[in-house]
Amino acid sequence: MVDLIKRAKELLESSAVKVVIGYEQGTGNKTRALFVEKTEDADKLIFDSRCIQNLAAYVTKKEVKEKGKMAIAATLPVMRSIIQLASEFQVNDNNLLVLGITPESNLIEFANLVEVETFVHQYQIEIDARNKEMLDKLAKMTSAERWKFWVDELAPCFKCYACRAACPMCYCSRCTVDFNQPQWIPVPSTELGNLEWHIMRAMHLTGRCIDCDACYNACPLSIPINLLTKRMLVDAKEHFGNYQPSLKGDNLMSTYKPDDKENFIQ
Amino acid sequence: MMDNLYMPYLMRIERITYEAPGVKTFMLKFVNEADQDKFSYKAGQFGEYSVYGVGESTFCIASSPTRKGYIECTFRQTGKVTNALSGCEEGSIIGFRGPYGNVFPLDKWKGKNLLFIAGGIALPPMRCVIWNALDMRDNFKDVTIIYGARTVKDLVYKEELKDWELRKDVKLITTVDPGGESPDWKGEIGFVPTIVEKAAPSSKDTIAIVCGPPVMIKYTFPVLAKLGFADENIYTTLENRMKCGFGKCGRCNVGNVYVCKDGPVFTLAQLKELPDEY
Amino acid sequence: MNIDKRLVRKDSLEKLFDILKRNSKTIYAPFTKNGKSTFRDTESFGAISTGYIQTTESAKDIAFPRTEKLLDFSKSKEGMSVKGTDLNDIPDVILWGVRPCDASGIGELSSIFNWDYKDEIYINRLSKVTVFGFSCSKSDEYCFCTSVGGNPGNTAGSDILFTLLGEEGDYLAEIITEKGLAVVDLAQNLFEKTDISGKEKFLAELPVKFSHEDIRLKLDKFFESKEWIEQSLRCLGCGACAYVCPTCACFDIQDEAHGKKGSRVRCWDSCGFSHFTVHTSGYNPRNVQSARWRQRIMHKFSYMPERLSVYGCTGCGRCSRACPVDMNILEHLISIQEVTV
Numbered sequence: 012m013v014d015l016i017k018r019a020k021e022l023l024e025s026s027a028v029k030v031v032i033g034y035e036q037g038t039g040n041k042t043r044a045l046f047v048e049k050t051e052d053a054d055k056l057i058f059d060s061r062c063i064q065n066l067a068a069y070v071t072k073k074e075v076k077e078k079g080k081m082a083i084a085a086t087l088p089v090m091r092s093i094i095q096l097a098s099e100f101q102v103n104d105n106n107l108l109v110l111g112i113t114p115e116s117n118l119i120e121f122a123n124l125v126e127v128e129t130f131v132h133q134y135q136i137e138i139d140a141r142n143k144e145m146l147d148k149l150a151k152m153t154s155a156e157r158w159k160f161w162v163d164e165l166a167p168c169f170k171c172y173a174c175r176a177a178c179p180m181c182y183c184s185r186c187t188v189d190f191n192q193p194q195w196i197p198v199p200s201t202e203l204g205n206l207e208w209h210i211m212r213a214m215h216l217t218g219r220c221i222d223c224d225a226c227y228n229a230c231p232l233s234i235p236i237n238l239l240t241k242r243m244l245v246d247a248k249e250h251f252g253n254y255q256p257s258l259k260g261d262n263l264m265s266t267y268k269p270d271d272k273e274n275f276i277q
Numbered sequence: 278m279m280d281n282l283y284m285p286y287l288m289r290i291e292r293i294t295y296e297a298p299g300v301k302t303f304m305l306k307f308v309n310e311a312d313q314d315k316f317s318y319k320a321g322q323f324g325e326y327s328v329y330g331v332g333e334s335t336f337c338i339a340s341s342p343t344r345k346g347y348i349e350c351t352f353r354q355t356g357k358v359t360n361a362l363s364g365c366e367e368g369s370i371i372g373f374r375g376p377y378g379n380v381f382p383l384d385k386w387k388g389k390n391l392l393f394i395a396g397g398i399a400l401p402p403m404r405c406v407i408w409n410a411l412d413m414r415d416n417f418k419d420v421t422i423i424y425g426a427r428t429v430k431d432l433v434y435k436e437e438l439k440d441w442e443l444r445k446d447v448k449l450i451t452t453v454d455p456g457g458e459s460p461d462w463k464g465e466i467g468f469v470p471t472i473v474e475k476a477a478p479s480s481k482d483t484i485a486i487v488c489g490p491p492v493m494i495k496y497t498f499p500v501l502a503k504l505g506f507a508d509e510n511i512y513t514t515l516e517n518r519m520k521c522g523f524g525k526c527g528r529c530n531v532g533n534v535y536v537c538k539d540g541p542v543f544t545l546a547q548l549k550e551l552p553d554e555y
Numbered sequence: 556m557n558i559d560k561r562l563v564r565k566d567s568l569e570k571l572f573d574i575l576k577r578n579s580k581t582i583y584a585p586f587t588k589n590g591k592s593t594f595r596d597t598e599s600f601g602a603i604s605t606g607y608i609q610t611t612e613s614a615k616d617i618a619f620p621r622t623e624k625l626l627d628f629s630k631s632k633e634g635m636s637v638k639g640t641d642l643n644d645i646p647d648v649i650l651w652g653v654r655p656c657d658a659s660g661i662g663e664l665s666s667i668f669n670w671d672y673k674d675e676i677y678i679n680r681l682s683k684v685t686v687f688g689f690s691c692s693k694s695d696e697y698c699f700c701t702s703v704g705g706n707p708g709n710t711a712g713s714d715i716l717f718t719l720l721g722e723e724g725d726y727l728a729e730i731i732t733e734k735g736l737a738v739v740d741l742a743q744n745l746f747e748k749t750d751i752s753g754k755e756k757f758l759a760e761l762p763v764k765f766s767h768e769d770i771r772l773k774l775d776k777f778f779e780s781k782e783w784i785e786q787s788l789r790c791l792g793c794g795a796c797a798y799v800c801p802t803c804a805c806f807d808i809q810d811e812a813h814g815k816k817g818s819r820v821r822c823w824d825s826c827g828f829s830h831f832t833v834h835t836s837g838y839n840p841r842n843v844q845s846a847r848w849r850q851r852i853m854h855k856f857s858y859m860p861e862r863l864s865v866y867g868c869t870g871c872g873r874c875s876r877a878c879p880v881d882m883n884i885l886e887h888l889i890s891i892q893e894v895t896v
Contacts, residue, residue, distance in 0.1 A: 233591050
């Protein structure tokens with residue numbers, strides 16, 4: 012990514028930003044996040060199909076934010092996350108510059124988040140065929156079968172919270188699981204407790220999750236927890252309309268409209 | 278057969294004393310007398326107090342080992358377990374396991390002056406060693422207690438403060454933060470470090486024991502240094518988060534020290550060897 | 556006892572499995588789900604995963620389960636009744652297929668649970684476990700057992716160590732302990748007398764990449780280094796590294812109650828979590844991820860050696876493989892060794 016390296020250097024040299032968040036070659040065949048603060052380190056920046064970690068998870072990390080204005084190499088899912096984060100007042104034009112990477116792997120720079128939003132809105136969030144098939148399969152199960160499926164899948168979960176850590180939208184300084192008054196979710200890894208944790212998480216992400224699969228990719232045990240958020244995406248679309256992260260902050264699940272069909276809030 | 282390390286003694290709450298807003302003292306007696314007979318502890322040690330179904334919480338034993346037949350603990354309602362404890366009534370059964378940790382070396386202090394400096398809810402860990410010292414009063418020279426709280430209401434052990442005030446062999450100085458005084462307040466007004474500086478106790482042959490919130494401790498240590506106290510003669514107890522109490526759960530590990538096993542009592546000289554993670 | 560060497564034929568392993576099952580042994584062996592392997596109660600020999608360099612999860616679950624009941628309580632009109640975990644319920648277990656780095660990790664875990672206060676639940680669980688170690692004939696870029704005092708054919712921690720003798724598929728079985736011998740006694744004819752010696756040529760080659768002694772000495776003066784901040788900037792503070800680690804033993808204690816009955820349990824915890832050290836007052840002495848990452852390394856390579864005389868790392872490389880953001884412990888240890896203070 013010659014363009015990205017060049018641009019990162021310019022931004023750092025002109026002090027337009029203090030840090031550029033991108034990818035570098037990791038160990039083995041892995042890629043990983045790189046935080047470029049010195050121009051000479053910009054040469055380590057790479058971009059290829061292995062770069063799937065959602066870097067937006069770092070723009071709310073205390074130690075990264077404290078460095079000053081950030082630029083971020085952002086693929087489509089990362090851009091979507093950033094728009095959602097902006098709508099939740101976690102980032103803004105003053106602290107973040109987006110160096111977009113188009114689905115065709117071209118660099119595209121945006122003057123502001125409004126432009127990012129416009130770009131993002133050209134693309135619909137589409138669940139891929141393999142996962143769609145899995146969702147259909149689950150939908151056709153009886154509730155008992157589906158229960159068994161999830162109990163089996165979630166049994167290995169040891170609650171390392173890598174899913175939460177890797178998710179850009181899980182930025183709460185104190186997560187529901189860390190609250191103990193009352194103890195909404197049990198701390199130990201248990202059959203029911205694991206279900207409660209993952210279902211609660213999917214609920215909290217409904218209308219906010221941009222379907223980047225960061226949670227699944229982070230899971231050390233490869234538990235298909237992203238099927239839960241994908242299901243919510245499908246259901247939310249069906250009941251509340253199509254979801255696109257938006258700077259207007261009109262989140263699907265937290266925006267009241269007079270013509271909402273539920274009457275509990277009226 | 279080994280004992281289950283995690284098995285608490287069943288304790289009956291004999292008496293509840295309301296100390297200050299949100300602060301209570303429980304007098305606890307062993308439900309099984311056999312437990313009472315084999316139980317012993319020393320000043321400075323702590324335990325895990327539990328409400329079944331809610332969990333365990335760590336605090337010191339606030340009564341002196343010289344008073345037999347019961348233990349006391351004083352706690353502020355801050356979290357899940359202390360809230361549940363606070364909801365207990367006299368006669369309720371709670372769990373207690375301990376004692377854990379090291380002790381204040383009273384034997385080593387014999388023949389010296391003792392200067393106790395405490396702030397707020399940190400008087401309880403000190404009350405244990407104060408009473409222990411007073412119950413063997415002849416072994417020490419001057420005993421001075423400087424105790425401060427945010428407001429008059431927040432002072433704990435009000436009855437005992439009266440006792441200590443009346444005793445000729447104890448010098449008690451109480452203080453409240455500026456603005457925390459009541460119309461009839463006769464004590465000092467000012468933060469603990471300031472009052473220590475003003476009282477200017479002699480550091481000669483004196484052991485200082487300091488317990489309080491981190492900010493109070495932070496500003497009191499330099500005052501003591503200025504008064505000539507050597508780091509080896511300044512003691513405190515640490516408040517690190519703990520779960521097991523016996524060096525396994527890893528939570529209170531600071532540097533090469535486990536606060537639960539190697540502490541909670543440390544001298545300032547020992548603290549200076551530790552990374553600033555306590 | 557002297558290590559007795561026997562030959563176990565390729566097809567004898569399955570027979571051994573069946574004999575052990577007939578003798579009512581519970582067998583925990585590597586099992587793969589979603590491409591990730593862990594040790595599980597296994598009923599059939601065919602279900603055991605093979606060909607792995609290292610399982611995704613360590614085998615520590617066997618003696619230090621992720622969730623362990625410590626005691627049960629119940630309230631009634633008569634009062635409170637509390638009962639400790641029934642240690643008689645713990646089954647005899649064969650731990651099948653652990654790599655030497657995992658087997659030796661049991662010793663390190665034990666040093667924690669036996670330090671001064673003896674943790675009877677852990678000790679009892681472990682006393683029921685017979686460890687079948689399997690030497691490594693392969694390694695990958697995450698392995699570094701030889702840098703922390705281990706090796707691909709290390710016998711430490713195993714009761715029987717099996718070493719694959721080349722492509723024919725026969726095994727050299729080293730009978731290391733009385734527990735191992737007790738297994739041999741159940742299946743004498745499967746453990747043939749042999750004069751084979753020198754298993755080394757069948758083991759993975761793994762050059763030493765750093766010296767753990769040097770790291771320990773270096774860490775004495777490394778606490779304030781900026782290296783911790785640089786290394787941990789991409790760390791997201793999850794517990795994956797701690798939970799797959801064979802020697803991480805940090806835990807939490809929690810009550811689980813339903814109505815008038817419940818249990819007190821201990822469950823895994825991690826020094827990498829932001830709330831791990833928060834005081835009652837709300838003050839957090841390790842309030843940044845770099846301090847938590849430093850604690851992880853210091854604990855394993857400085858504090859444990861000093862207090863328990865063991866290193867808290869067996870070089871299995873699991874944490875590096877499991878990390879979602881490529882925090883590679885080997886890479887970071889090497890850079891600690893190389894950086895000038």
